[in-house]
Structures are given as C-alpha cells and as structure tokens.
Amino acid sequence: MAGKHLPSKVSALYTAVEELIAEDIDIKEIKVSDITRRAGIGKGTAYEYFKNKEEIISSAILYHIDSICRGMMKELDSLDGFPQMIGCILETMDEKMVKRGCLLKYIHLLTDNSPISKILRQRIKGRKGNICLPHDIIQRLIQAGEDGGVIDQSLPSSYIEMEIASRLMTYAAYYTLQVNPEEQEAEREQLKELIVNSLLKSMNIR
C-alpha cells in the first residue's frame, strides 16, 4: 500500500466511501450507486477496478486505515517515551480520527460477521506486511514502553495489548456515545490525563 498513485477513479471511489461512512450511514446500507454517484463516475466504472461491492468498500476502508496509521506512525517516530506517545495518540483522536468515528467503525468492521468484515480479515491476514494497522501502532507503543522501562516485562503480552487497546477504544467510544458535547469538552483534558496515568499504573505491577 502506502500512498502510491491511485488511478483517479479509484481515489474518487475511496473518498466517496469515506464520506459516506463518515455520514453515519450503515455500511451495509451503502449501495454501489450511492458510491459511484458521490464519486461522480459511472456505475460500470467501479467494476473496471473492483470485482464487486465488497471489494470496493473493503479496499477503501483498508486504504483509509492505512493512511491514518501511517500518519500516526510518523508522528510517533518524532516522539520519545511511552507517555508522550500515548498522549499524542489521544490528541490525534481528538483532532481527526474520532471526529469521524473511524476507529470505532474499524473495530466494528473487524469483529462483525458481515461479508465485508470477512473480506477485511482475510486481506489483513493475507498481506499485513504492506498495510499499517492499529495493531502496529500498539506494538510500537509497547516497544517504547518496554524500552523506557514503564512496562513490567513479566506481564503477559496479551494483557498489555488489551490494556492499551481497551483504553483507546473506550476513549474513541466516549465521543460517539456521550450525549452532551459541551460537558464532554470540559472533561476531556482531565480524562486524557487520567487515562495515561491509569495505563501506566496498570502496566507496572511493582
């Protein structure tokens, strides 16, 4: 993957899918005609580039996730230390990702039993090398934590992953589920601090 140079029609399709998902439409409800109309191209054109609807949507999602994660990775590379990194991730979620509920939707799409979900899981297993996923970001974090000595290496790795993933997921969900946007706005900074502290404590038994 990586940025590469997508054919213009493909990139129009990807953008269309991204927008539709951002508009809170159920993924399974999206019609091929919705996508192509929004992309400003003919319906048949989509089938010049993709085998079927599932391919179109799953490719768009993978591309989008890959972009977000690559961007995040780059940011992380410029930072030093686990606390800074986790803070940066939460910060970035505030800025763009969660605005669109992307992370949550990604979780859905992976844990679902829908056809698209099945394809996504296959593709992720198949060519993970090229695609940058949330999982890679968590691994990066863990590496930084172990290097910096904030993660007790005697803890099972699955526990560590769970602790980090659950905090990120929940922070993502916090946005979409919370009802009073103003109240939430005020609490947010405190929340992030609490989350970072709680994470540090939970990964360090001592």
Next chain:
Amino acid sequence: MAGKHLPSKVSALYTAVEELIAEDIDIKEIKVSDITRRAGIGKGTAYEYFKNKEEIISSAILYHIDSICRGMMKELDSLDGFPQMIGCILETMDEKMVKRGCLLKYIHLLTDNSPISKILRQRIKGRKGNICLPHDIIQRLIQAGEDGGVIDQSLPSSYIEMEIASRLMTYAAYYTLQVNPEEQEAEREQLKELIVNSLLKSMNIR
C-alpha cells in the same frame, strides 16, 4: 419487561433469533423466513405480533439482554464488595455470555448505524425503566465501589464508567479475537486477577 408471560409464538420467535445470532450469522443477513422457520411458525404470524423485521429482532435482543442482566443483578445482590462483584461478572462471562459473543454483539448493535441499532437505541432511551441493561450493572458496581470506599469519589463519573466498561468489553473481545483456545485457557485466571487489580488501582488516585 421482566419474565412476564410472553405469548408462545413470541417466545418461539425470540428463541429463534437468539439461536441465529449465536450461530455467528451476520444480523443483517438474517431473513424473516429464517426466523419463522426456526421458530416453527408461519411467516404471517410474526407480523401479528410485530410491525416489521426490525421490531422482531430488536425486541428479541432486548429481551435477551434483559434476561442476562437481570440474572446478573440477582447474583450481584447476593455478594458483598466491589472486587467480589467484578470477579463474579468476569466469571459469568466465562460461563455463558461470552461463549456466545452476546455481549460483544450487543456492543455492536448499540454502536452500529444499522436500522436495528437505531431502533434499539430509541427503545432503550424510551423505556429504560423496565429493561435491565449492562449500564445498570455498571452503575450497581460503582455504587458498591463507592460504598466500599474503593472508588475515589472525586473522579469524574464518566471516567469511572469508562474504566469499568472498557475492561469488560475487552475481556469479552479477548475471547472472540484470540486464536489459540488452549493458550488462552491457561492465561485466563491470571488475566482476570490482573484486570481486577488494574481496575482497583485506576479508580483510586491516592
């Protein structure tokens, strides 16, 4: 809600939906004819009791969730102290709920944008009084934690809820996402202990 006395056809429909969901079929993929065939009743009969497909499925799910949560509540009533309670919940997940991925599916259904999800959210807002939901169980836990002094009352309540909910969700997801069942079996006890400890630490600033 509560047990009440459901008409026999309704209860057959609820059971059918429960079974179909347990069979790992995508909810969107479930057909009315699947449900009625499995329930052993005529297709038209379903429409004597429900307005449409979404009503059938969302009612069945709500009923199911209500049952599980009521059962859990009863168990919690017989216990004393936050740690015992959270332990009991994790234990129960081991025994039945997670086996079927129910909790996770419930999360999906609430955070989705599918028609069923929308109806579920509406109904939960509308008549929450009668229905017992996971949220109520978390509130019960928090109450117990505050009474027992293990929760620092100066922390924002949304943070507390998040910490608890995220641990439960992730423990649920751990099952469905993990691949080697044997390995996971061995770790499980350690994991539960780590989770309880981590939770206690994170809710107590001191």
Next chain:
Amino acid sequence: MAGKHLPSKVSALYTAVEELIAEDIDIKEIKVSDITRRAGIGKGTAYEYFKNKEEIISSAILYHIDSICRGMMKELDSLDGFPQMIGCILETMDEKMVKRGCLLKYIHLLTDNSPISKILRQRIKGRKGNICLPHDIIQRLIQAGEDGGVIDQSLPSSYIEMEIASRLMTYAAYYTLQVNPEEQEAEREQLKELIVNSLLKSMNIR
C-alpha cells in the same frame, strides 16, 4: 411427467413460455418479466417454483415436448404398420406441431451450446424414463418397421435412425423455410407421399 396436476401458476408459466416461443421470439431473448407478465403473475412467484430462468424455460419446453410426443404415441398405438405411422406423423405435423415450429426449435435447443440447451440435455439424460421424446417416437416407428418387415435388419441402426429423423426434420424445416405458402400447400400432399416412399426404399436394400 405425464399430465399430472401442475400447480396453476406453473401451468400459467408453461403456457406463457409456449406462447412466447410460438411468437418467434429468440429463446435467449426471453426475459423473466416477459414470461411472468404474460402468465399474469408476479415475478417473484416464478421463483417460488423454479430456481432460475433456465429452469423455467427448460421445464416448460420439456413439458411441451412431452405432451406432444405422448399424444403422438397414443395415435401411433391405434395404427398398424410403418407406412401408416409415418404418414400419421407427417399429417400431425401439418396440423399442429410444425405450425409452431416446435420440432425445429427442439432440435435447435438440443444441438445448441446455450445454457438452456445444456440443461435440457442434462435433464433428458437424467430422467429420460418419465419423459416422452421424439427419439421415443422414432424408436416406435423402427419397431413397427422391423415387425412389418419393411426395414432391412442388416442395416446399422444409426443409419435407420438418421434416415427417419432427417426426413422428419426436413419436412418440418420445409414449412418454416419455404416462402410461398400457397405453392407449398399444393405440393404438400405429393411431398408426403414421396417422402414415405423414399423412406421405404432407403431402408430396404434388397
């Protein structure tokens, strides 16, 4: 097969297909909606009884051929002797079958490479017992010819079949290909006689 009691919708579909074919529409051009509209039923209804379009059409054709051939068989049973029988068949063709080009279309459908053709061939191989086909009529004729001593039994059976089948086919084709109906009308009686005589000669070397 045999007459049986077809569900009324099925028989409506069969009649519709028969009419459409009789109207000289290319079989591959027939749309499901043409059939159901003509049958006066909903499009979905066709799919209650048949798996797909090919099934609908091939079943209708088989049914139709079976009816014609059964009728013919009954007529032949009341006759005695090869020449009478072959005369009767040509006569019947004059009366109804060829009017509709059915026999010719049957030949097409069997020697084609179209999807419907493939299904027809399969079905004929699969359950020939129940279905009465032109081939059975030819066999009946041959039997009568051998019994009556007009067929030289030393001739290869494939040759005998070919001689009979080719005469019947060509007589059928004569109708549809000929252009001046009046002229043909006048010749017809002479033609039939010539055909019968020629057949008798060709099957008897002596």
Next chain:
Amino acid sequence: MAGKHLPSKVSALYTAVEELIAEDIDIKEIKVSDITRRAGIGKGTAYEYFKNKEEIISSAILYHIDSICRGMMKELDSLDGFPQMIGCILETMDEKMVKRGCLLKYIHLLTDNSPISKILRQRIKGRKGNICLPHDIIQRLIQAGEDGGVIDQSLPSSYIEMEIASRLMTYAAYYTLQVNPEEQEAEREQLKELIVNSLLKSMNIR
C-alpha cells in the same frame, strides 16, 4: 465477396470469431471484448469497421461460409457425375467442416430467431450474388444429377432439394450427436455409401 483484400484488422476479427465459434461457445455468449482481445486489436477498432456486434459476427460467419463453399465449388468443378460429387462432399465434411461443426452451426444460425440470424437471412437475401452458400452447392449437385440422368426431372424441385439437404445435414449432425467416436469411425464408410445409394434411389422414381 470472394477472397478480396480484407483490411488486416477485419481479417483478424473474422479469424477470432471463427475460432471462438469453433470452441463450442454459444454464439449468444460471445462478447465483443472476447473477439477483439483474441484478434489482438482494440475494442474501439472493431467499431471502425462494423456498426455493431451483430454485424461483426454475421459478417465473419458469412465470410467463413463463403470460403468453405467456394472451396467446395472448386473441387466439384474438377469432378464429373452426381455420385462422385456427393461422395466428395461427404468426404470433405469428414476432413474439415464437420470437425468444427460449422455446417450445423450454420443451419442453426439460419433457422434461429436470434438477432444475428435475422441479419444473416437479410444479407443472404440481399446480396446473394456475391456470396457462395450451401444452397448453391446443392443447386450444382442437382444440375449435375439432371445432366447425368440420375434425377427424375418430374419430381418437384423442392423435394429434390430437401432430399439432398436432409442427407447432408443429418450426416453433419451424426458427428456431433454420436457419442462413441470409435464406433462411429468404423461405421462411417458404410454410412456414406448407404447415404449415396439411398439418395440415388429416392430421386429416381422409376
């Protein structure tokens, strides 16, 4: 028609169509893209030379039939006598034509109701002069038969044509319909002799 000098792209298209038909694909199933891909030219190019798909295919078929029939005519010119000629035709069918089922397919294409069939019939009526067709070969045969005295001139010409055409068609069909190639191989010589004799008898009342 005749050999002329076809533009190279046109001749590539004709060859491609010929090959595809020889591969036992249903004519209706042939896509323009199949043809142009096989011809090694761009899809748009086909439309530089032909108005539409039907034109491409029907022109290719006519060209092909014309070639075969012209070749046959040339062979017949070098022979003398009806029996020799009919024998030569059957021989040639053994060698090449029938190998590809061409004659049979031609019959189909003329008696069909497909769009291609309609165009073919129109074209044949329209400019028959230039195109050499099976019908011309039969006329040639009849001429030779009458000249040689083996055809009773009091018989209606339509009968004579039918007798000859039906024998040729059936011999062609014999190949494609027969199942055991070896058995058929052995019978073939006898068959041809029987056919010639039967033809001679049937055209000579005396």
Next chain:
DNA sequence: CATGAATGAGTGTTCATTCAT
C-alpha cells in the same frame, strides 16, 4: 388467530457502445 402463496420494489452486475486522446 394462523398461515404461506403471492408480490414487486429494489440492487448488484454485465457489456455493447462511445469518444477523448
């Protein structure tokens, strides 16, 4: 009450044809 046969609106996909390059 209960049924399931009948329905037809709605959708994914194909492919002949066009046209800017």
Next chain:
DNA sequence: AATGAATGAACACTCATTCAT
C-alpha cells in the same frame, strides 16, 4: 486510424410484507 477507459441501460434474482383462506 487506433485505442481502451468510461458509461448506463438492462436484467436476474431476493425478500419483507400482505391478505385471502
């Protein structure tokens, strides 16, 4: 002249819902 990317009309098939029995 040659191309092939783009198009959208057309069609098979599904399934939620109805209603006569």
